[in-house]
Amino acid sequence: MDFNDEDFYSQKRRRKNDRSNLLTAFVSAIIGGLIVLMLMPTFVNSGIIDLTPKGGVNPPSQTINNQTPTNVTSGKQIQVDVNSAIVDATEKVKPAVVGVVNIQKQTNFWTNITKSVEAGVGSGVVFDKRSGKAYIVTNNHVIEGANNVEVALADGKRVPAKVLGADELTDLAVISIDEKYADAVATFGDSTNLKAGEPAIAIGNPLGLKFSQSVTVGVVSSPNRTIDKDLDGDGQPDWETDVIQTDAAINPGNSGGALLNINGDVIGINSAKIAESGVEGLGFAIPISEAKPIIDQLIQYGKVKRPYMGITQIDLHSVSQADRVNVLKLPESVNDGIVIYDVSRFGPAYLAGLKRLDVIVKLDDQPINSSSDLRKFLYKQKKVGDKMKVSFYRDGNLQSIELTLTEVPDQNRR
Template sequence: MSDNYIDQEQQELQSQPNKNGNKSYYSWLIKFTFSALVVTTILFLGAFGLFKANVFPFNSANGTESSASQPNNDINITQTSTENSAEDSNVVQAVEQVSDAVVGVVKYQQTGPLSESGQSGTGSGVIYKKQDGSAYVVTNHHVIEGAQTIDVVLSGGKKVEGEVLGSDQLTDLAVLKIDGSNVSNVATFGSSEDLKVGETALAIGNPLGLEFAGSVTKGIISGLERTMPVDLNGDGQSDWETDVLQTDAAINPGNSGGALVNLSGEVIGINSMKIAQQEVEGLGFAIPSATAQPVIEDLEQSGEVTRPYMGIQTQDLSTISTRDLQESLKLPSDVQKGVIVAATQSNSPAEAAGLQKYDVIVKADGNDIGSLVELRKYLYEEKSVGDTLELTFYRDGQQQSTTLTLEK
């Protein structure tokens, strides 16, 4: 065998392993690529299925969700946002409608020469009418009480003199008359009788004086048909209970006489008072428009509120000791409430009806009367001048009755 042949055979033997190695490498590469494609396909299909099932409720690239994958809670959030925006818009419109009709009321008490007279208090008021060149403002009785002169500050800052046409302590209302040449906006009264607890309420006025004129606070109607005691004589005793609306819209000193407004921009109450105890928050009260309107009309036309008159001086039975109830008044043990006649005025309906000192009134037209407040409320809210009133009373322990005709 020649040397050339031997060399050629050796070369072929040396190249054989390289060929086998190349075949193994390509076979592994093909298998790996195929396996990777299969796994990728499985993962992609799995993820797509989970996405369709809303397991991944994320937004798409354009920042929006498809209608098929949008959760219900997102829909509710959108609806709430729309409602809030609508209410905010209504609040703005209501304020714009009535705010120019809310004015400042400045009371002056002259304590000496003109140079010594000074401002003694500020409050708010509402222009409710304009006629024959004049404008009419409703405010609170306690805002103008004791004033020597009064100025009304319009929404634009112009100050004009106010004339008191009338004032009523029981309802805490007063009516002023001003020059109407600079008045452009008049408030409209709405119905307080149709209100429901939870409705939005806006208080507009001048808290803490004219520096914060036209301030608006927002809240709700917190309660209806509330009653607040009124001390008519300054002796710390309740002589009357006035009907009010309760609201948590902030009412501060200076807001008195301002407007409580609904979302339609209508005046549903005249802000009157708040409970100012340190531990109390959000207890403000307004005179309902249904109560205020007839009183305003009386004050504007006649300067006073016409109410029926009996002609008696009284004392609550609850202020008398148990011994006096039985020994002096000789009342039955079951009579614990009523109104004692302390005196009758001459030529009065009570005198004409035969009422005497120490008579104890317990019923009016068959309705139980437990206090002077109850008797007054029944007279002023249920009866009119010229009406007859049947009274049931005790005299010397004996129950009797009489009828009187109410006068002005």
């Protein structure tokens, strides 16, 4: 009985050892295979294993862009020289983008000592060099109120600048420096045929000279946007500014800088940034094709010559329905137009016979719905000396007269 029990347990241990040996062999085979796979690249590179097909047939070469194929060896770094169109455009214009420093005099309240201080910093674009001068376009609000203006060059040097002219309505200004300080000149492009989605590159000095000549890249979000401007602070829009909208980041200090297309041509002058809580910032630029004639006049005259009617007006939309009927005596069908609030003595409107409380509805047979429409029609479709037909209501009757436009007097200029 004892013998038989011993034999039973001995056989059981042998079966268990056989299973253990089989498992060990299986695991060892897997580990060995993995080691061979990991060492295969090393064996191939060192020549221990030759994978070249027999018979002297070499594998076909592969070329990219008609260039000689490059053999890549494990462990070696590959350097790629990228000359993209965006980099080329940036390098072309970047030297022509400068800082514009607004310097104003301030008097200390306690010591009564007056000294010059930096009131603000913006950007500018060198666009021409001639007759010993380099001409720079920037924004009106960048140099507004300045006693002196300086230009900060790419190397950090500052040089004095002269303001040649500025225009509040379009927010453009032109300044000049000595030609010897300008290393490069930017090329003006064409903004009339821009397409939404094409690349846009903004260069300027966001947040001051510390980040001078910063570059941001985006697309043209919309080639034609309109922003209302309230010039006199009465809460009513006095002018509609046509702008290019872009998602290229434009921050304070970028004003006056360049907006470029992929060819490195200036398509806009960066002018404003609208940012709201929780909303991506929207960048805007003055289209260069609209800026060119303004820039030319600022250089030639130091101002923009615009036609003048000689009236002060309010929008009919702001007049109550009761006053439209009882005071202006308008037909119920008339809902759009501008009301003459005052007539400048001896101005074109005065000489033509227009009076206070006349309601203008058309100019040269084109509907005029607001003060913004009036200015846009005058400044974009008429010139000083032009004749213009005015259609208006007086005491409920539709009438028309013709007047001759003169130039805006300096005291009325914006």
